[in-house]
Amino acid sequence: MADPHIAVIEDLSFAYDRRPVLHGIGLKIPRGKVVAVMGQSGCGKTTLLRIIAAALMPTRGRARVLGRDTGTLDRDGLYALRRRMGMLFQFGALFTDMSVFDNVAFQMREHTNLPEDAIRDLVLLKLEAVGLRGAAQRMPGELSGGMARRVALARAIALDPQLILYDEPFTGLDPIALGVIARLVRQLNDSLGATSIIVTHDVAETLPLVDYVYFMAEGRVIAEGTADQVRRSGVAFVEQFVSGAIDGPVPFHYPAAGYEADLGFAAGA
Amino acid sequence: MNRSAIDLWVGVFVAIGLGALLFLALKVGNLASFSTAQTYQVEARFSNIGGLKVRAPVKSAGVVVGRVAQIRFDNESYEAVAVLTVDSSYKFPRDTSAKILTSGLLGEQYIGLEAGADARMLAGGERMRITQSAVVLENLISQFFFNKAAEGGDAKSAK
Amino acid sequence: MLVALRAALIRLGAAVTVGVWRLGYGARFFVYLIVHSGTAFRRFRLTMREIYFAGVLSLIIILVSGLFVGMVLALQGYETLQRYGSSEALGVLVALSLVRELGPVVAGLLFASRAGSAITAEIGLMKATEQLSAMEMMAVDPVARVVAPRFWGGVISMPVLAALFSAMGIFGGYLVGVVLIGVDEGAFWSQMQAAVDVRNDILNGVIKSVVFGVAVTLIAVFEGYDAPPTAEGVSGATTRTVVTSSLAILALDFVLTALMFTGGA
Numbered sequence: 057m058a059d060p061h062i063a064v065i066e067d068l069s070f071a072y073d074r075r076p077v078l079h080g081i082g083l084k085i086p087r088g089k090v091v092a093v094m095g096q097s098g099c100g101k102t103t104l105l106r107i108i109a110a111a112l113m114p115t116r117g118r119a120r121v122l123g124r125d126t127g128t129l130d131r132d133g134l135y136a137l138r139r140r141m142g143m144l145f146q147f148g149a150l151f152t153d154m155s156v157f158d159n160v161a162f163q164m165r166e167h168t169n170l171p172e173d174a175i176r177d178l179v180l181l182k183l184e185a186v187g188l189r190g191a192a193q194r195m196p197g198e199l200s201g202g203m204a205r206r207v208a209l210a211r212a213i214a215l216d217p218q219l220i221l222y223d224e225p226f227t228g229l230d231p232i233a234l235g236v237i238a239r240l241v242r243q244l245n246d247s248l249g250a251t252s253i254i255v256t257h258d259v260a261e262t263l264p265l266v267d268y269v270y271f272m273a274e275g276r277v278i279a280e281g282t283a284d285q286v287r288r289s290g291v292a293f294v295e296q297f298v299s300g301a302i303d304g305p306v307p308f309h310y311p312a313a314g315y316e317a318d319l320g321f322a323a324g325a
Numbered sequence: 326m327n328r329s330a331i332d333l334w335v336g337v338f339v340a341i342g343l344g345a346l347l348f349l350a351l352k353v354g355n356l357a358s359f360s361t362a363q364t365y366q367v368e369a370r371f372s373n374i375g376g377l378k379v380r381a382p383v384k385s386a387g388v389v390v391g392r393v394a395q396i397r398f399d400n401e402s403y404e405a406v407a408v409l410t411v412d413s414s415y416k417f418p419r420d421t422s423a424k425i426l427t428s429g430l431l432g433e434q435y436i437g438l439e440a441g442a443d444a445r446m447l448a449g450g451e452r453m454r455i456t457q458s459a460v461v462l463e464n465l466i467s468q469f470f471f472n473k474a475a476e477g478g479d480a481k482s483a484k
Numbered sequence: 485m486l487v488a489l490r491a492a493l494i495r496l497g498a499a500v501t502v503g504v505w506r507l508g509y510g511a512r513f514f515v516y517l518i519v520h521s522g523t524a525f526r527r528f529r530l531t532m533r534e535i536y537f538a539g540v541l542s543l544i545i546i547l548v549s550g551l552f553v554g555m556v557l558a559l560q561g562y563e564t565l566q567r568y569g570s571s572e573a574l575g576v577l578v579a580l581s582l583v584r585e586l587g588p589v590v591a592g593l594l595f596a597s598r599a600g601s602a603i604t605a606e607i608g609l610m611k612a613t614e615q616l617s618a619m620e621m622m623a624v625d626p627v628a629r630v631v632a633p634r635f636w637g638g639v640i641s642m643p644v645l646a647a648l649f650s651a652m653g654i655f656g657g658y659l660v661g662v663v664l665i666g667v668d669e670g671a672f673w674s675q676m677q678a679a680v681d682v683r684n685d686i687l688n689g690v691i692k693s694v695v696f697g698v699a700v701t702l703i704a705v706f707e708g709y710d711a712p713p714t715a716e717g718v719s720g721a722t723t724r725t726v727v728t729s730s731l732a733i734l735a736l737d738f739v740l741t742a743l744m745f746t747g748g749a
């Protein structure tokens with residue numbers, strides 16, 4: 057446990073079938089910190105998170121998470137590793153055949169022998185933290201998108217994990233809920249002694265919250281540093297992201313052939 | 326749907342399922358009439374059993390009194406040996422005869438018992454002495470033609 | 485000409501390869517599923533829930549279809565039998581047809597389209613909405629927690645449904661034969677009892693229904709688990725479940741009948 061980093065990723069590349077998504081990524085996540093991974097849509101953030109969670113295996117390079125090299129683990133090793141992690145999915149992924157209460161209680165029932173009234177107290181505590189104790193008996197289909205996200209958050213932290221992975225925790229929240237959840241993420245991290253990795257687009261809300269930031273573009277890390285360093289770095293890309301300008305080094309369009317060519321004008325000439 | 330309602334329904338489901346199986350076994354099948362009743366076994370030998378099958382009924386005066394339990398071939402006497410299971414509540418004299426009969430013209434074959442007059446009754450493991458084999462249709466027909474031919478021959482030679 | 489032949493051969497080869505590959509994959513899935521079925525029995529409440537969805541909710545359709553099939557059998561059977569003066573054998577005809585063949589087969593086909601398709605759609609949708617990945621991320625094996633209880637729920641429900649179908653069908657035959665047409669009641673039941681054997685007919689029928697239950701539910705959970713995580717993927721998998729399991733029932737029925745009822749005595 058002397059290792060100051062809870063997750064280390066070295067020279068990692070990944071491809072879905074033949075399509076390369078990540079190229080030579082290197083990350084170091086220090087223990088006890090909140091680290092953000094930012095980048096435009098489709099640059100491979102969710103993919104990176106899945107590799108850290110050992111749901112995908114790197115095509116090249118290594119991912120050491122909680123002291124284990126994910127590529128070398130068997131099924132039992134993977135499950136033991138995952139019991140020490142919590143993950144908030146980008147689209148919630150609540151179990152639609154269970155009530156909100158049972159969703160949050162799921163891991164407690166699966167992995168512990170706690171009596172039902174202890175589970176009840178714990179679940180209500182977690183739901184209270186995300187402000188949805190009143191919705192405990194509702195089904196996921198009866199929640200709004202933002203509420204579902206908050207329930208998923210309560211579920212991700214149900215067993216007080218050591219490493220919490222958040223995939224877009226702030227999208228779909230109103231400003232009040234967003235502020236509450238942002239503070240909650242920080243609080244959870246500090247009070248549980250956990251480490252958090254947040255994947256997000258939301259620069260303005262995230263920067264004040266986090267200890268360290270990685271910027272990604274097209275499957276590569278292009279900038280990193282503390283929040284202040286990033287703000288002052290002057291890298292054009294980061295400037296554009298922080299200010300939200302359309303023009304800049306980050307292209308808005310997914311790579312494609314020329315628009316005229318696609319519309320057939322070039323050929324018609 | 327809460328838990329106890331699901332439990333209740335699944336309980337009802339399994340119970341009526343077992344009920345249906347019981348109905349099939351007792352009312353549709355013939356489990357009840359045999360496994361419970363006391364029986365004794367007797368043997369009968371036939372030179373030809375025709376299409377008699379194991380589990381075929383054994384009837385006396387048209388009433389089912391037992392079933393064929395086993396059919397085998399005796400390699401010494403070159404006869405078929407049928408073992409009959411008879412309900413203990415029915416007793417038959419020792420000189421009872423066993424015939425292989427057919428229900429209807431083409432129906433299934435069964436064994437008919439015709440009671441004799443002996444004072445001693447058949448006991449388990451004994452053998453019925455008087456038997457009559459199955460009527461085999463092919464034999465009957467060929468016999469018929471043979472007789473016809475013979476008659477024809479006689480008539481001609483008489484001329 | 486040659487090009488078309490070549491293309492046809494390539495298609496044939498691809499179809500065979502994919503078919504064999506899926507068969508092997510399905511077999512491995514089956515073994516994995518059986519090995520990880522502990523949860524389904526240790527926490528039987530999970531399986532109980534699935535018996536409710538696969539079995540209890542199929543009751544109405546099974547009972548009503550069974551009744552009608554039995555009534556039609558009696559009507560048609562009577563027409564034929566009375567021509568040969570043996571209308572008392574109506575009970576035998578109805579009971580043997582149902583217990584040996586129609587009970588397991590028709591109940592199996594209904595089960596495939598009512599419960600099998602629902603199982604595929606549910607598992608497929610859970611996969612498409614990342615619920616299975618989420619479970620995996622919580623160190624809970626979705627095969628043990630989601631697939632196995634559904635599998636065993638279906639396997640337990642199917643023989644019960646088939647028995648109910650047969651019993652209901654015989655009752656329907658009784659209604660039409662005895663109550664409506666007026667076949668002698670005593671002859672109806674006694675001939676039936678004389679001809680239907682508990683081991684040879686009823687037990688074999690139950691064995692058939694168990695085999696069909698395993699086949700249909702296995703196909704249903706496999707198609708759901710293997711479905712592409714999209715709307716078309718799930719709908720295609722649901723259709724495949726119904727088609728494949730219906731064919732499997734008919735083919736297995738032929739094999740089982742050949743093994744069970746033609747071996748003599």
Ligand SMILES: Nc1ncnc2c1ncn2[C@@H]1O[C@H](COP(=O)(O)OP(=O)(O)OP(=O)(O)O)[C@@H](O)[C@H]1O
Pocket residue numbers: 072075077096097098099100101102103104146
């Ligand atoms: N299952 C998959 N199979 C093939 N390609 C995929 C798959 N999932 C994602 N991709 C591709 O990988 C790339 C990165 O996807 P990823 O989901 O990691 O992006 P992201 O950074 O999380 O984007 P967003 O911010 O929109 O969520 C995309 O180009 C996407 O098309």
Ligand SMILES: [Mg+2]
Pocket residue numbers: 101102103146223
């Ligand atoms: Mg994403």
